[in-house]
Amino acid sequence: MTTALIILIGTIVTYVIYRASKIVYKKWPLPFFHPLLLCPLILIAIIQLSHLDPGEYALSSSLWTHMLGPATVAFAIPIYKHAHLLRKNIMIILTSIAAGTLVAIGSSLLLSLVMQFNGDLLISILPRSITTPIAIEVSKTIGGLPTLTTVFVIVTGVTGGIIGPYVIRLMALKSPVARGLALGMGAHGVGTNKAMEYGEQEGTFSTIGMIMAAGMTLIWAGLLIPSLLQITIL
Amino acid sequence: MVLKTITILSQLALIHVFYFAGVGLAHILSLPVPGSIVGLVLLLLSLFAGIVKLEWIEKAGGWLLAELLLFFVPSAVGILNYKEILNWQGLETVLLILISTFIVMAATGFTAEKLYRRKRKGGHTS
Structure with a gap:
């Protein structure tokens, strides 16, 4: 098969199964049917049962992975439309995301120590709350394994997309700013996708939360994480 | 239908221009930030400066954001x-x-x- 044909098939198959997963989730909104859980599981089953090479699947679906780049650029649209909201709430945003990023790194570190994770695994899990491309940068900076970090980022996204609505209900988060920031901080793009279901304002705060979280984690990676690791591991 | 597809595709192309500009700029200046984020900033500045009108990108942008989960699937x-x-x-x-x-x-x-x-x-x- 030529590469072009492989890509055509992978693109279409992935899209069709994704659409079907979304329909299933809309009809039965159970956590287990979340599209980012159901769709990959079906694809994994297909790949395993037909003895396909996972590397070949990655190539065949690379058009969709590529779209993450332009999609990140497109986040400029909700920010532009709601710029006044951001200006009005800038202190809330900065404080909440500072708290969120520190809790993200701190709780990952503490839980890793409790569960007795070692070296690579521990370091690679620290930047998991932020969007993939920057998580990879942070992982490199602090001496983790970028590929392992990518897996943790995805698991964080799936988990956060599922538990987000429960957290919002449990913590009685009523304001769009609190809902959006919680989702964007906790589950990057996947959380932001969920936030947009709540409303445009939630989506905007989530977008800005996601970007700020990535920026602040980059700063912590330079200033804070190295000394944290030195204290806890050595 | 055809017209709508052409609109979305040309808007998608415009968003790609910003994406590739961001990737290029991040590479040339060896910024510690991914190109897509640089692209986001470029697009945002262009929107504020009035160089790009919201209507030029809104349809494709909306599609990209609505189908974000699809891009995580692989x-x-x-x-x-x-x-x-x-x-x-x-x-x-x-x-x-x-x-x-x-x-x-x-x-x-x-x-x-x-x-x-x-x-x-x-x-x-x-």
């Missing part, structure tokens, strides 16, 4: 390459991520909600 399938974490420790890892993500969302949301309420109250009295 990476999620990529977990197949990490069979070694599909064991007991893998289960522990998922548990860790679940607990930590819960705490992170709760802490962030709690802080924002408290500050929001205080600000609103402050606004009424002053």
